[in-house]
Amino acid sequence: MTKQVIELSEKSAKLSPVFRRNQAPRYSAAALLWRGVRNDSWPRVWREPQLKKSYDAVVVGGGVHGLATAYYLAANHGITDVAVLDKAYLGSGGSGRNTAIVRSNYLTPEGVAFYDRSLDLYNTMSADLNLNVMFSERGHLTLAHTDSAVRTMRWRAEVNKLQGIDSTVIGPDEISKIAPSLDTSPNTRYPILAALYHPPGGTIRHDAVVWAYARAADAYGVDMHQKTEVQDIVCEGGDGPDGKGPGAKVTGVRTSKGDVSAPVVINCTAGWASLIAAMAGIQLPITTHPLQAAVTEPVKVFLPTVVVSGSLHVYVSQTDRGELVFGASVDPFATYDMRGTLDFTEELAGHVLELMPAVSQMRLQRQWAGLCDITPDYSPVMGFTPVEGFLCDVGWGTYGFKAGPVSGEQMAKCVADGATPDLISPFALSRFNDGVLVGEKGAAAVGH
Amino acid sequence: MLLVPCPHCGPRNSADMSYQGEASSRPDPSSATPAQWRDYLYMEHNPAGWLKENWYCSSGCRRFFSVERHTVTSEFREPPLPGSKTAEPGAGTDRQGGGS
Numbered sequence: 001m002t003k004q005v006i007e008l009s010e011k012s013a014k015l016s017p018v019f020r021r022n023q024a025p026r027y028s029a030a031a032l033l034w035r036g037v038r039n040d041s042w043p044r045v046w047r048e049p050q051l052k053k054s055y056d057a058v059v060v061g062g063g064v065h066g067l068a069t070a071y072y073l074a075a076n077h078g079i080t081d082v083a084v085l086d087k088a089y090l091g092s093g094g095s096g097r098n099t100a101i102v103r104s105n106y107l108t109p110e111g112v113a114f115y116d117r118s119l120d121l122y123n124t125m126s127a128d129l130n131l132n133v134m135f136s137e138r139g140h141l142t143l144a145h146t147d148s149a150v151r152t153m154r155w156r157a158e159v160n161k162l163q164g165i166d167s168t169v170i171g172p173d174e175i176s177k178i179a180p181s182l183d184t185s186p187n188t189r190y191p192i193l194a195a196l197y198h199p200p201g202g203t204i205r206h207d208a209v210v211w212a213y214a215r216a217a218d219a220y221g222v223d224m225h226q227k228t229e230v231q232d233i234v235c236e237g238g239d240g241p242d243g244k245g246p247g248a249k250v251t252g253v254r255t256s257k258g259d260v261s262a263p264v265v266i267n268c269t270a271g272w273a274s275l276i277a278a279m280a281g282i283q284l285p286i287t288t289h290p291l292q293a294a295v296t297e298p299v300k301v302f303l304p305t306v307v308v309s310g311s312l313h314v315y316v317s318q319t320d321r322g323e324l325v326f327g328a329s330v331d332p333f334a335t336y337d338m339r340g341t342l343d344f345t346e347e348l349a350g351h352v353l354e355l356m357p358a359v360s361q362m363r364l365q366r367q368w369a370g371l372c373d374i375t376p377d378y379s380p381v382m383g384f385t386p387v388e389g390f391l392c393d394v395g396w397g398t399y400g401f402k403a404g405p406v407s408g409e410q411m412a413k414c415v416a417d418g419a420t421p422d423l424i425s426p427f428a429l430s431r432f433n434d435g436v437l438v439g440e441k442g443a444a445a446v447g448h
Numbered sequence: 449m450l451l452v453p454c455p456h457c458g459p460r461n462s463a464d465m466s467y468q469g470e471a472s473s474r475p476d477p478s479s480a481t482p483a484q485w486r487d488y489l490y491m492e493h494n495p496a497g498w499l500k501e502n503w504y505c506s507s508g509c510r511r512f513f514s515v516e517r518h519t520v521t522s523e524f525r526e527p528p529l530p531g532s533k534t535a536e537p538g539a540g541t542d543r544q545g546g547g548s
Contacts, residue, residue, distance in 0.1 A: 283492070284491070284492070288494055332466075334467075334470075334501070336519050337519070339522075342449065343463065433483070
């Protein structure tokens, strides 16, 4: 047994050389046993360094996207003089507030290719980053309640199949076999006519993803600064006031802990993206909407897959602890206010009972909201902007978590090569100038 | 939920309304450059502060109106009376409360 554990830990050590390089302790069953027996404490997972006067690159926003970008800059491209700045704590925004669902059954070929790469990275993340992110590949059901929704499901399934994604349309009988708690009878107000079944979809512990990237980036020497608010972005040579705006060049950022000079600043601030971009004189096609979510008390496991209903504006999965996690669509008006509302709870409860009448006695434990940066075509804004050295990885709306790894990987490539990688070129800010939008509303607006 | 002050119907639940987004003035289609037109179509100020925005009172008087709302505290400023001239669009987009 012990021999097996040691062999396993040696094998994974080869997969991720990060933690040997800087003598940070590796996580393994053997290490747990060893420290348990010797009653050793674990060291802090990442350092709390002093803010330096200059960095090669500054990432604004310490969520999954920002941390992944910093990690891949260091791991794939050897750019380790990187700072990640966050005004609160790491993972305090959407990364810790989403409903932790991942999938790749999108509608456009661009979207499918992109999210499929993300799912690949999530699949090997626990081994690559030496931290268990608790990926549960439990399957993903998107329900259709109308003929037009069935048609869209078929369309999505065909687009997916062409690109090698496991995704099929199934009928009520098969749905009942997969998730018996769903009411598939034809007498409901919104009868379940069919579902898009996507077996590779599932859930991941979102906090663990944040911690895994932060720890791995730290091992490469990336500095993470929490409670460090970016107050301004310093530019020169632009058309606007203070040398900002199109044609300008970024020289650094002004933070609550002092000025930092940097030739590259990457905006990964999700709901706050417009405010950071405005500091560089850039306007984005983004509005900020809150998305509310809620969780019930824990019960025994009865829901084996993620269930999504676009028509009923609800998605639900059961956590390993047995709680049901619900999410909905974004609130219909733009706001930075993250208060939970009663009308959300009311609507959610009504819709969940349409799907699963048996849960009527369950109680909600809490509800919360996260900010989503919504674009007109429900696709992100990635890569270069008219300000030299100022890059964006924003506009992720309600689907940012599942795209975190691939966004980080591609943004890092973008910075290192100085050119937009093919995978993210459809999502450039310039698409709004050129009129080449990537319409993902059908698959992204609610369906999670 | 928001209580949106409709100048005709009084305060009403936002669920009775349809949100129309930031108030901005449409450039003259005959003289606007493509860049101006695209800015009008897609670009947003999205401030964390006072925002002048349009609502459609879809379940009430079925009229459009502009009102100023604070996007962090969700307060509304007194709406203009029906028929009165409203302030220029883009006013009240002071940026505050933003950050990393």
